[in-house]
Amino acid sequence: MIPINRPDIGQEEADAVLKVLKSGVITDKSGAGPRATELEANFARYVGAKHAIAVTSGTAALHAALLAAGAKTGDEVVIPAFTFHATAEAVRLTGATPTFADINPTTYTVTAETVKAAITSRTKAIMPVHLYGMPADLSELQELAREHGLVLVEDAAQAHGAEYKGSMIGSIGDMTCFSFYASKNMTTGEGGLVTTNHDEYAEQLRMLRTHGEQRPYWPVAIGNNYHLDEMRAALGCVQLKRLPGFLQKRRGNAKLLTSRLATLNRIDCPQEPADRKSAWNLYTIRLRSRSVQERNALVTKLHEAGVGAATYYEAPIHKMPIYLQTPQPRLPETDRACDQVFSIPVHQNVSQQELELEVREIERALSANPKAAS
Numbered sequence: 150m151i152p153i154n155r156p157d158i159g160q161e162e163a164d165a166v167l168k169v170l171k172s173g174v175i176t177d178k179s180g181a182g183p184r185a186t187e188l189e190a191n192f193a194r195y196v197g198a199k200h201a202i203a204v205t206s207g208t209a210a211l212h213a214a215l216l217a218a219g220a221k222t223g224d225e226v227v228i229p230a231f232t233f234h235a236t237a238e239a240v241r242l243t244g245a246t247p248t249f250a251d252i253n254p255t256t257y258t259v260t261a262e263t264v265k266a267a268i269t270s271r272t273k274a275i276m277p278v279h280l281y282g283m284p285a286d287l288s289e290l291q292e293l294a295r296e297h298g299l300v301l302v303e304d305a306a307q308a309h310g311a312e313y314k315g316s317m318i319g320s321i322g323d324m325t326c327f328s329f330y331a332s333k334n335m336t337t338g339e340g341g342l343v344t345t346n347h348d349e350y351a352e353q354l355r356m357l358r359t360h361g362e363q364r365p366y367w368p369v370a371i372g373n374n375y376h377l378d379e380m381r382a383a384l385g386c387v388q389l390k391r392l393p394g395f396l397q398k399r400r401g402n403a404k405l406l407t408s409r410l411a412t413l414n415r416i417d418c419p420q421e422p423a424d425r426k427s428a429w430n431l432y433t434i435r436l437r438s439r440s441v442q443e444r445n446a447l448v449t450k451l452h453e454a455g456v457g458a459a460t461y462y463e464a465p466i467h468k469m470p471i472y473l474q475t476p477q478p479r480l481p482e483t484d485r486a487c488d489q490v491f492s493i494p495v496h497q498n499v500s501q502q503e504l505e506l507e508v509r510e511i512e513r514a515l516s517a518n519p520k521a522a523s
């Protein structure tokens with residue numbers, strides 16, 4: 150089976166981790182040891198941000214960023230319902246309530262228009278997700294945030310190396326959150342990081358990831374232990390160095406897939422607006438199907454042929470029992486995407502032959518099933 154994503158760990162990573170283990174310095178109680186500090190400096194330089202704060206996961210990054218933004222009980226944070234549910238969980242962890250904005254059916258991200266419809270007097274922050282690696286409409290969202298006095302926190306867990314109007318994701322919003330989970334474009338197994346250009350947010354984030362300590366053993370806020378240990382930071386330093394190479398392969402693979410698949414009826418290939426570059430964490434196709442069963446059958450067929458296709462995300466967050474709200478938000482594009490999309494492997498270790506197999510099997514599956522709408 151061609152996996153939908155797979156960590157790409159080589160000898161250099163192994164050597165770096167072993168070196169840390171032998172050094173005896175495996176973490177640091179102030180928040181970042183030498184390797185974590187190096188990862189922060191390199192990541193900040195890579196995206197063109199003033200600060201980077203390494204943490205234990207993407208979820209921790211989102212949680213800490215929202216706390217730094219001041220989100221608390223009684224506040225609302227506007228997010229998409231079409232995302233991994235950690236986006237909503239991070240909001241709830243602060244005590245705030247997520248409110249849901251619908252998506253653009255082409256980029257699968259929230260827009261200024263859909264976010265605006267979800268803003269109320271309680272809204273504290275807006276948190277777009279650069280889903281599948283595709284940046285949301287950041288200029289418009291930034292303007293909206295400014296207009297309403299809101300903090301713009303980006304969930305870039307899937308978007309390391311994505312670009313928007315010539316700027317790297319991570320250099321644009323008030324705070325940008327990355328994940329280094331095993332399925333992301335670069336990985337430390339588990340890990341995360343927040344970038345920001347604001348000194349105050351950076352200071353808050355550093356405090357929050359060390360138990361809210363203003364100075365050692367003197368907490369002034371309820372934070373957490375979100376320290377990225379030195380083994381994972383060392384792994385991250387090597388992965389970050391390799392990221393541009395990974396991205397180049399992902400982009401080449403995506404281009405090849407689109408060149409072969411774009412002519413097929415009944416599917417919509419991912420489209421990159423002219424002003425942005427996806428990081429291609431996932432290559433996501435829409436089957437213009439009449440039923441979710443038809444999409445699921447296609448995914449099963451691809452599995453049987455050895456293509457590790459997967460559906461992100463089958464259930465929108467606003468329909469998950471723990472996130473139900475009254476009145477239920479109406480998110481037609483979100484619902485439609487949940488029923489119609491599927492992703493196929495596009496990562497740097499998918500060979501040309503494997504890409505050809507993916508194309509062939511999609512063609513075969515589509516021609517065997519005449520029921521889809523055209």
Ligand SMILES: *Cc1c(COP(=O)(O)O)cnc(C)c1O
Nearest residue numbers: 206207208233235306328329330
């Ligand atoms: C992976 C992911 C997260 C969570 O990151 P973890 O490192 O697994 O905690 C949050 N949001 C999105 C969109 C993700 O894809």
